[in-house]
Amino acid sequence: MARNSLIVQKFGGTSVGSIERIQAVAERVIKAKEEGKQLVVVVSAMSGETNRLLGLAQQVDAVPAERELDVLLSAGEQVSMALLAMMLNRLGHKAISLTGWQAGIKTSCQHNDAKITDIDPSYIQQLLEQDQIVIVAGFQGINDERDITTLGRGGSDTTAVALAGALRADECQIFTDVDGVYTCDPRLVPQARRLDVVHFDDMTSMARNGAKVLQLQSVEYARQHRVPLRVLSSFEEGKGTLVSFDSSAAANVVGVALKNQQTLLDVDMPLPELQEQLNLFGMQCWCKAVAADSTQIVTANEDLARLKLVLGNKMHPIATVSTLSVIGEDVSDLADNICAVLAEAGIRVRQNKRSTHCLSLLINEDDHQLAVDIVHKRFVVEPESLDNRSLLAVS
Amino acid sequence: MARNSLIVQKFGGTSVGSIERIQAVAERVIKAKEEGKQLVVVVSAMSGETNRLLGLAQQVDAVPAERELDVLLSAGEQVSMALLAMMLNRLGHKAISLTGWQAGIKTSCQHNDAKITDIDPSYIQQLLEQDQIVIVAGFQGINDERDITTLGRGGSDTTAVALAGALRADECQIFTDVDGVYTCDPRLVPQARRLDVVHFDDMTSMARNGAKVLQLQSVEYARQHRVPLRVLSSFEEGKGTLVSFDSSAAANVVGVALKNQQTLLDVDMPLPELQEQLNLFGMQCWCKAVAADSTQIVTANEDLARLKLVLGNKMHPIATVSTLSVIGEDVSDLADNICAVLAEAGIRVRQNKRSTHCLSLLINEDDHQLAVDIVHKRFVVEPESLDNRSLLAVS
Numbered sequence: 001m002a003r004n005s006l007i008v009q010k011f012g013g014t015s016v017g018s019i020e021r022i023q024a025v026a027e028r029v030i031k032a033k034e035e036g037k038q039l040v041v042v043v044s045a046m047s048g049e050t051n052r053l054l055g056l057a058q059q060v061d062a063v064p065a066e067r068e069l070d071v072l073l074s075a076g077e078q079v080s081m082a083l084l085a086m087m088l089n090r091l092g093h094k095a096i097s098l099t100g101w102q103a104g105i106k107t108s109c110q111h112n113d114a115k116i117t118d119i120d121p122s123y124i125q126q127l128l129e130q131d132q133i134v135i136v137a138g139f140q141g142i143n144d145e146r147d148i149t150t151l152g153r154g155g156s157d158t159t160a161v162a163l164a165g166a167l168r169a170d171e172c173q174i175f176t177d178v179d180g181v182y183t184c185d186p187r188l189v190p191q192a193r194r195l196d197v198v199h200f201d202d203m204t205s206m207a208r209n210g211a212k213v214l215q216l217q218s219v220e221y222a223r224q225h226r227v228p229l230r231v232l233s234s235f236e237e238g239k240g241t242l243v244s245f246d247s248s249a250a251a252n253v254v255g256v257a258l259k260n261q262q263t264l265l266d267v268d269m270p271l272p273e274l275q276e277q278l279n280l281f282g283m284q285c286w287c288k289a290v291a292a293d294s295t296q297i298v299t300a301n302e303d304l305a306r307l308k309l310v311l312g313n314k315m316h317p318i319a320t321v322s323t324l325s326v327i328g329e330d331v332s333d334l335a336d337n338i339c340a341v342l343a344e345a346g347i348r349v350r351q352n353k354r355s356t357h358c359l360s361l362l363i364n365e366d367d368h369q370l371a372v373d374i375v376h377k378r379f380v381v382e383p384e385s386l387d388n389r390s391l392l393a394v395s
Numbered sequence: 396m397a398r399n400s401l402i403v404q405k406f407g408g409t410s411v412g413s414i415e416r417i418q419a420v421a422e423r424v425i426k427a428k429e430e431g432k433q434l435v436v437v438v439s440a441m442s443g444e445t446n447r448l449l450g451l452a453q454q455v456d457a458v459p460a461e462r463e464l465d466v467l468l469s470a471g472e473q474v475s476m477a478l479l480a481m482m483l484n485r486l487g488h489k490a491i492s493l494t495g496w497q498a499g500i501k502t503s504c505q506h507n508d509a510k511i512t513d514i515d516p517s518y519i520q521q522l523l524e525q526d527q528i529v530i531v532a533g534f535q536g537i538n539d540e541r542d543i544t545t546l547g548r549g550g551s552d553t554t555a556v557a558l559a560g561a562l563r564a565d566e567c568q569i570f571t572d573v574d575g576v577y578t579c580d581p582r583l584v585p586q587a588r589r590l591d592v593v594h595f596d597d598m599t600s601m602a603r604n605g606a607k608v609l610q611l612q613s614v615e616y617a618r619q620h621r622v623p624l625r626v627l628s629s630f631e632e633g634k635g636t637l638v639s640f641d642s643s644a645a646a647n648v649v650g651v652a653l654k655n656q657q658t659l660l661d662v663d664m665p666l667p668e669l670q671e672q673l674n675l676f677g678m679q680c681w682c683k684a685v686a687a688d689s690t691q692i693v694t695a696n697e698d699l700a701r702l703k704l705v706l707g708n709k710m711h712p713i714a715t716v717s718t719l720s721v722i723g724e725d726v727s728d729l730a731d732n733i734c735a736v737l738a739e740a741g742i743r744v745r746q747n748k749r750s751t752h753c754l755s756l757l758i759n760e761d762d763h764q765l766a767v768d769i770v771h772k773r774f775v776v777e778p779e780s781l782d783n784r785s786l787l788a789v790s
Contacts, residue, residue, distance in 0.1 A: 022455070060478055075473040079451070090459075097463060146497060
């Protein structure tokens with residue numbers, strides 16, 4: 001007989017932010033359990049807890065010792081996982097919570113930003129065979145020195161995906177505060193539509209270009225380990241969005257992603273030399289040679305101060321810009337068309353970059369709302385009419 | 396060359412109850428370090444934290460799953476130990492914090508009340524050789540299943556004493572909110588005097604008979620492993636009280652201890668049968684046969700309800716009583732004398748029990764303040780005059 005299907009579920013800080021919410025999570029978990037599934041549940045710290053602990057640390061030291069910060073922060077997940085396991089016990093189900101090291105999660109040495117290097121799933125498998133629901137602390141592991149480490153931003157998603165890979169889970173479900181992946185951020189474009197399925201290629205492009213629903217790192221990890229991912233709402237019923245390798249999931253234009261708060265700069269330096277300098281400081285920028293000794297680059301505003309240290313008075317800010325990315329199988333072919341539609345609306349496209357499944361356009365930040373409205377409407381909502389229009393434009 | 400002396404220091408929840416207090420603890424630790432000592436520091440959870448976590452657990456379940464309660468509560472020490480290590484780092488000293496399992500503390504399986512069964516001190520020793528100050532979470536360990544366990548009441552003292560034993564430390568220092576062991580609880584008898592030294596035999600009797608400054612379990616453990624104990628104030632400078640095996644530490648009358656909130660009962664049952672029943676329920680009482688089928692027993696008020704379940708209407712409460720214990724080498728010889736002095740003051744001694752280093756007297760609880768005042772004054776403060784008086788009484 002085939003084994004029961006094994007699901008890894010991940011609940012973030014808001015989902016376990018109070019005892020009432022922990023009860024709601026427990027009921028969701030139980031529902032899946034009663035459908036006959038084996039369950040591993042990854043939890044973040046209760047919302048607010050990580051900030052509370054960080055606040056204590058910063059009262060001690062503006063830059064706290066990294067090793068000890070990991071010891072401190074990892075206590076947050078220990079609280080939420082124990083409470084969820086207690087709740088499941090109270091509701092009549094066998095459940096056991098495991099810290100990162102108990103769950104066999106090994107990481108690199110880099111404190112505060114460790115990478116998972118290996119997972120020994122044998123103890124979890126043993127507990128699953130005993131019909132236990134296994135709760136695992138997200139965001140944490142242990143390095144070769146047996147020190148506690150944490151994984152950095154989006155760490156709990158990474159834990160869930162990595163566990164799903166190691167356990168060969170049938171699906172990794174990320175529960176969050178939205179009910180799936182949308183064609184565009186619905187706060188930006190209310191007409192944005194939830195996708196039932198999205199291909200890993202497209203999801204990777206969306207995450208890389210500003211979509212916040214899934215962290216890039218966990219999408220890449222899931223893709224690499226071929227773990228189907230599903231994004232679901234913690235608060236509403238629904239099937240969410242499945243991220244898969246199914247080629248039927250690919251679409252001409254899947255969605256639109258946006259990155260704001262970036263600066264376009266002129267730098268008095270030849271492209272190769274600038275690239276070398278940036279690499280030296282571990283910085284990645286969108287660069288374009290504009291003359292033999294002059295390069296244009298785009299950088300996140302939050303990196304400007306750091307860049308200034310490297311480039312001094314060789315850098316000259318030009319404009320605050322946004323990157324608008326259109327994602328889908330054939331978007332490269334649509335580039336001229338999209339630029340024409342934007343030009344028609346008086347929006348200047350300063351640069352564009354084409355890659356497989358993604359076309360990124362650099363526009364002034366002031367234009368971002370209009371641009372995203374237009375592109376989403378014409379190329380996502382009305383692709384049919386667009387196809388006609390595109391033929392007209394070419395003809 | 397002899398190794399540097401190795402000290403284990405233990406700070407309770409009040410001592411690490413705020414960032415300011417953690418800084419004060421760090422400064423104390425550094426002072427000892429700068430005197431050339433190797434240091435292992437055991438900490439409790441910040442005061443209030445254990446209750447906060449218990450409160451969360453009880454919102455989930457009135458009787459939370461024991462295993463998960465240990466996972467939850469052990470997060471408390473993880474926070475305080477990390478903050479102390481950070482503070483030491485900030486103040487320029489190498490320090491590393493270790494959870495129970497990282498420190499090699501193995502316990503029995505009994506959740507919420509585990510006993511330390513073994514300590515592997517090799518990792519701590521390795522860190523000490525690297526000149527690290529090692530901070531260890533009190534109150535917690537790990538059992539054979541690799542589950543987190545907690546040690547129950549007074550657990551952090553036990554951790555400190557057990558570590559001191561395993562590391563063959565030169566001294567185990569318990570920092571608390573009083574500056575040492577007193578001849579009597581100073582809240583009860585303001586004239587009580589701090590003892591510079593007290594013998595393990597006497598300290599054991601004091602802890603067993605109501606002195607709260609040290610938990611009986613840790614005194615017994617220290618005695619068994621021949622670890623000198625010192626009780627010190629977290630808040631004031633001073634040498635505190637040394638608990639040692641030095642015979643010069645023994646005194647005729649060392650001090651007076653008191654246990655209130657007890658009940659004297661008649662039970663319609665022969666002593667052997669009653670004893671058997673009590674053993675069956677793991678209860679320990681002071682028993683005395685008063686007739687062939689009748690026994691008097693003394694029990695803590697908090698155990699009355701449980702006792703009622705066992706004995707039903709065979710038990711008849713007589714009075715609310717206190718046990719006043721006089722501790723010291725020759726106290727048995729003083730029994731008649733002490734009873735005479737109390738009788739003179741109109742205080743009825745209902746029963747007395749003599750053992751090595753301890754004489755315990757059962758009195759009405761209403762008399763406890765007067766009794767303790769008289770006994771402390773006559774036999775502790777003025778032992779000289781007492782000796783004369785005693786000769787007169789005998790003659």
